Amino acid sequence: MADNRVTFGSKLGVILATVGCAVGLGSVWRFPYMLGTNGGAAFLLVYILFTIFLGLPVMLTEFFVGRHSRSNTVGSFRKLAPGTCWSWIGYNGILAAFLILSYYAVVSGWTLEYVWQTLRGSLYGPGHADYTAGFQTFASDAFRPIFWTAAFVGLTHFVVVSGVDKGIERASKIMMPLLFIILLVMCVRSVTLPDAGEGLRYLFQPDLSKLTSSVVLSALGQAFFTLSLGMGCLITYASYFSKDTDMQATAWQVTVINTFVAVLAGIMIFPAVFSFGITPSAGAELVFITLPNVFEQLPLSFLWSLIFYILLAMAALTSTISLHEVVTAYALEEFHMTRRKAAWIVSVSVFLLGTVSSLSFGPLKEFTIGGLTFFEALDYLTAKIMLPLSGMMTCIFVGTHIDRAVLKAELTNEGSVRFRLFAIYVFFMKYVAPVAIGIVFLNELGLLAWLIG
Numbered sequence: 001m002a003d004n005r006v007t008f009g010s011k012l013g014v015i016l017a018t019v020g021c022a023v024g025l026g027s028v029w030r031f032p033y034m035l036g037t038n039g040g041a042a043f044l045l046v047y048i049l050f051t052i053f054l055g056l057p058v059m060l061t062e063f064f065v066g067r068h069s070r071s072n073t074v075g076s077f078r079k080l081a082p083g084t085c086w087s088w089i090g091y092n093g094i095l096a097a098f099l100i101l102s103y104y105a106v107v108s109g110w111t112l113e114y115v116w117q118t119l120r121g122s123l124y125g126p127g128h129a130d131y132t133a134g135f136q137t138f139a140s141d142a143f144r145p146i147f148w149t150a151a152f153v154g155l156t157h158f159v160v161v162s163g164v165d166k167g168i169e170r171a172s173k174i175m176m177p178l179l180f181i182i183l184l185v186m187c188v189r190s191v192t193l194p195d196a197g198e199g200l201r202y203l204f205q206p207d208l209s210k211l212t213s214s215v216v217l218s219a220l221g222q223a224f225f226t227l228s229l230g231m232g233c234l235i236t237y238a239s240y241f242s243k244d245t246d247m248q249a250t251a252w253q254v255t256v257i258n259t260f261v262a263v264l265a266g267i268m269i270f271p272a273v274f275s276f277g278i279t280p281s282a283g284a285e286l287v288f289i290t291l292p293n294v295f296e297q298l299p300l301s302f303l304w305s306l307i308f309y310i311l312l313a314m315a316a317l318t319s320t321i322s323l324h325e326v327v328t329a330y331a332l333e334e335f336h337m338t339r340r341k342a343a344w345i346v347s348v349s350v351f352l353l354g355t356v357s358s359l360s361f362g363p364l365k366e367f368t369i370g371g372l373t374f375f376e377a378l379d380y381l382t383a384k385i386m387l388p389l390s391g392m393m394t395c396i397f398v399g400t401h402i403d404r405a406v407l408k409a410e411l412t413n414e415g416s417v418r419f420r421l422f423a424i425y426v427f428f429m430k431y432v433a434p435v436a437i438g439i440v441f442l443n444e445l446g447l448l449a450w451l452i453g
């Protein structure tokens with residue numbers, strides 16, 4: 001059965017679909033939100049270090065697991081180590097993908113509301129509310145955000161049901177380059193605002209005294225979240241790669257493009273934040289309350305705003321598709337359901353859980369878990385705990401169970417592409433990544449100080 005798996009149609013299709021999976025709200029919405037709540041440039045620095053030294057090796061390792069086993073996240077570990085507990089990494093990943101999708105769909109829904117408000121003409125022009133108040137009125141409404149969450153889950157459902165090759169590739173191919181261009185335009189507008197320098201300093205001039213254990217953990221979580229690591233997403237995608245997909249090049253390209261988009265998003269947001277007197281640590285709404293101020297400063301604000309939110313929604317869609325696909329692929333292969341049935345079950349449950357996250361911006365605001373709202377708690381649990389944990393275990397698994405020659409053969413397409421840094425990669429995958437992630441966890445729990453002290 002595994003040999004009949006569909007594969008991506010073309011080389012460009014592979015890169016675009018994988019970039020589509022990685023680039024999304026994680027870079028444009030979550031990155032500025034995290035950077036703002038974690039003290040600025042110091043966060044950026046640690047995030048970039050984690051991306052290069054942990055993200056890349058973990059990504060290659062997931063590519064290996066996916067293509068080598070050619071099956072879904074749970075099936076892959078089962079195939080590579082039959083009868084062991086390693087498939088729990090897969091279950092953890094699928095649960096993480098499911099939980100992330102539930103709150104990611106809420107934020108994706110917000111982008112649709114902004115498309116709608118732009119179209120109706122209620123976002124800009126005389127008499128519009130201040131953008132912060134406007135967002136809060138919307139987000140605290142019991143019905144509207146849930147309606148948009150439902151719409152977004154519906155869109156995702158539609159693409160997932162229409163099949164891997166057609167749906168995903170077609171969606172990614174058109175929109176990604178356009179989003180990139182519009183981000184550039186927004187950056188130019190933002191850095192030419194009055195007092196933009198302060199925002200750029202906030203973004204790029206690290207104050208190392210801000211480096212607390214929670215900043216480091218947040219940066220680790222962001223690196224994993226934004227690269228779609230640790231939840232089986234890339235394992236599932238890699239299982240659709242063809243035998244001659246150059247996985248090393250794909251990993252580099254995805255990482256570089258994704259990081260570039262995040263930095264552009266930072267350049268677009270922070271000068272504007274300071275210029276308009278917004279609090280950088282505003283939280284999940286930061287991007288949504290900042291951007292309309294920038295659009296207002298552009299000629300034809302209506303048009304820019306419309307195109308931007310549509311593209312952002314599309315970028316989110318390529319990510320929700322892949323999150324959905326992880327869970328659906330698992331359900332349909334493990335329980336032998338039809339794709340349609342599996343997708344329905346996933347969509348309905350995601351929507352139900354999503355409503356709770358959505359309500360936690362309004363009616364359920366006071367309901368907190370350890371000081372975090374339901375939305376924040378889910379985000380914390382998945383990005384900062386489940387994803388790095390999965391990544392760590394995947395590295396330990398491959399490091400201890402896979403023969404080096406097998407690993408090298410898969411990552412070099414049986415020797416047809418070179419892998420000069422193979423030894424370094426193995427060192428990072430086997431030792432550096434698990435140890436570093438372990439240290440970050442211990443540190444956050446306060447155990448490191450206790451152990452050393």
Ligand code: PHE
Nearest residue numbers: 022024025026027226228319
């Ligand atoms: N990486 C995506 C983003 O940055 C989010 C995502 C995570 C998508 C995990 C798929 C899997 O938006």
